[in-house]
Amino acid sequence: MSGALEIAAVGLRAQQRAxxxxxxxxxxxxxxxxxxxxxxxxxxxxxxxxxxxxxxxxFVDVVGVGxxxxxxxxxxxxxxxxxxxxxxxxxxxGFVELMGPAGQTLLWRGGTFRVLEDGMLATGNxxxxxxxxxxxxxxxxxRIDRDGTVHAVGADGQVTDIGGMDLVKLQDGTSLRRLxxxxxxxxxxxxxxxxxxxxxxxxxxxQGSIERSNVDLNEEMVGLLVAQRAYAANAQVVRAVxxxxxxxxxLRRA
Amino acid sequence: xxxxxxxxxxxMSAAQRRMAVTAANLNNVSTPSYQARRVYSRIVDLRTAxxxxxxxxxRAGSPAGLKATGNxxxxxxxxxxxxxxxxxxxxxxxxxxxxxRNGDGVLVDAAGRALQAAGGGDVAIGAGTPAIxxxxxxxxxxxxxxxxxxxxxxxxxxxxxASLLPEPSDQGAIIQGxxxxxxxEPAEEMIALTKASRMAETGARVFxxxxxxxxxxxxxxxxLGR
Numbered sequence: 443m444s445g446a447l448e449i450a451a452v453g454l455r456a457q458q459r460a461x462x463x464x465x466x467x468x469x470x471x472x473x474x475x476x477x478x479x480x481x482x483x484x485x486x487x488x489x490x491x492x493x494x495x496x497x498x499x500x501f502v503d504v505v506g507v508g509x510x511x512x513x514x515x516x517x518x519x520x521x522x523x524x525x526x527x528x529x530x531x532x533x534x535x536g537f538v539e540l541m542g543p544a545g546q547t548l549l550w551r552g553g554t555f556r557v558l559e560d561g562m563l564a565t566g567n568x569x570x571x572x573x574x575x576x577x578x579x580x581x582x583x584x585r586i587d588r589d590g591t592v593h594a595v596g597a598d599g600q601v602t603d604i605g606g607m608d609l610v611k612l613q614d615g616t617s618l619r620r621l622x623x624x625x626x627x628x629x630x631x632x633x634x635x636x637x638x639x640x641x642x643x644x645x646x647x648x649q650g651s652i653e654r655s656n657v658d659l660n661e662e663m664v665g666l667l668v669a670q671r672a673y674a675a676n677a678q679v680v681r682a683v684x685x686x687x688x689x690x691x692x693l694r695r696a
Numbered sequence: 697x698x699x700x701x702x703x704x705x706x707x708m709s710a711a712q713r714r715m716a717v718t719a720a721n722l723n724n725v726s727t728p729s730y731q732a733r734r735v736y737s738r739i740v741d742l743r744t745a746x747x748x749x750x751x752x753x754x755r756a757g758s759p760a761g762l763k764a765t766g767n768x769x770x771x772x773x774x775x776x777x778x779x780x781x782x783x784x785x786x787x788x789x790x791x792x793x794x795x796x797r798n799g800d801g802v803l804v805d806a807a808g809r810a811l812q813a814a815g816g817g818d819v820a821i822g823a824g825t826p827a828i829x830x831x832x833x834x835x836x837x838x839x840x841x842x843x844x845x846x847x848x849x850x851x852x853x854x855x856x857x858a859s860l861l862p863e864p865s866d867q868g869a870i871i872q873g874x875x876x877x878x879x880x881e882p883a884e885e886m887i888a889l890t891k892a893s894r895m896a897e898t899g900a901r902v903f904x905x906x907x908x909x910x911x912x913x914x915x916x917x918x919x920l921g922r
Contacts, residue, residue: 445712445716445719446712446715446716446718446719447719449716449719449720449723450719450722450723452723453719453722453723456723460726480767481726482794482805482806483724483726483727483728483806484727484805484806484807485720485723485724485727485730487788503751504717504720504721504723504724504733505720506720506723507723507724507727508806508807510806512796514767516768516825517766611823612823635823668725668726669726671882672722672725672726675722675725675882675885675886676719676722676723678722678886678889679715679718679719679722679889682715682889682890682892682893683712683715683719685893686708686711686712686715686892686893686896689896689897689900690708690896690900692900693900693903693904695904695907
């Protein structure tokens with residue numbers, strides 16, 4: 443019926459999704475190791491099919507806006523000391539590789555870990571590390587070195603080396619999908635490179651610390667205002683078109 | 697008959713076109729490098745009753761000021777040059793882009809359009825955090841990998857044939873970590889919207905008067921025949 447109405451609807455939807463992304467960021471401002479989602483807008487353009495004559499701006503016809511968001515995993519959060527030996531932060535851009543329930547590869551940015559019933563070292567929500575580190579039942583505490591070597595400290599103070607964690611890096615940062623509990627899924631085509639901690643700028647393990655989220659509330663608030671106003675502006679267009687259509691319908695009088 | 701009904705039609709469909717363009721502008725209020733479009737009136741073809749309006753960029757040139765984002769892969773151009781993005785077989789010129797790597801390490805924007813290097817070709821940087829110098833040289837781990845192209849793209853977005861690369865430009869500089877915001881002015885768009893609404897109302901009024909006239913004429917003729 444009216445192109446304007448559809449375009450405005452596209453705008454409303456894009457701004458609503460932007461609001462959802464911002465809401466997700468704000469609600470996770472205190473989630474350890476949370477990476478904010480970054481908003482991306484791009485215009486949707488139609489043009490005739492086939493070879494085009496060059497440099498004629500006339501036929502560039504915008505029909506809407508596209509919106510996407512992706513986790514900004516390269517942006518580090520502040521490392522905060524918690525004193526708990528079950529907290530682990532990564533001071534750098536690397537990930538810890540996890541073994542998902544169905545054998546798929548998952549990535550983790552650190553946080554609070556725990557020991558499963560069978561002794562496997564796992565994330566807070568119970569996904570085991572791919573390194574397959576088994577903590578002996580008589581271990582009183584764990585010590586993790588900067589390079590990822592895990593030591594079990596027995597009740598008698600005896601220290602045993604029980605394995606090591608590697609850090610991995612992604613060749614392609616775009617294929618990350620966020621899951622619950624600070625865990626990320628990677629696409630099947632993702633190119634994961636496993637390297638030791640400290641190499642290629644991947645950083646080190648820091649035990650007894652937690653990485654804060656990288657959400658900047660000021661920035662999110664400004665984004666919230668902009669998205670809200672843009673939403674309202676698109677709603678104005680819907681109203682104007684609606685009035686126009688009612689006017690058109692009123693043209694024919696009995 | 698008299699063309700009054702046609703004029704009313706033209707006014708109303710022109711108003712609708714203006715609303716669509718305003719809607720598109722308001723959609724893209726947060727799109728980097730977007731330049732507001734405006735409908736410019738031209739001749740009206742009374743035979744087809746179609747408005748021959750053209751849609752064009754309202755204010756060419758980069759909008760005032762760049763916005764800092766801090767993302768290493770956000771780039772903006774300062775000065776009179778443009779970046780090229782390859783979309784299928786054509787090019788789109790922009791003055792800012794929010795890039796990301798695709799699976800092959802090629803820099804693409806959110807819509808999957810590949811950034812073009814100096815002399816043509818996609819910009820592949822592989823892994824690692826890039827440092828982008830003002831002349832477009834991309835350094836990854838201190839090594840120069842490639843150079844982002846700056847082109848003479850004229851005003852506004854041009855879409856060109858892929859075989860015709862625009863001339864390189866020695867003007868302008870690439871600034872890393874910034875985007876050029878869109879130049880859509882919400883106030884201006886609201887005024888354009890109101891103007892379009894009034895234009896539609898005027899068209900409707902013209903048609904109603906014409907309708908009244910016809911009705912009255914028919915009545916009068918009926919009276920005469922009695």
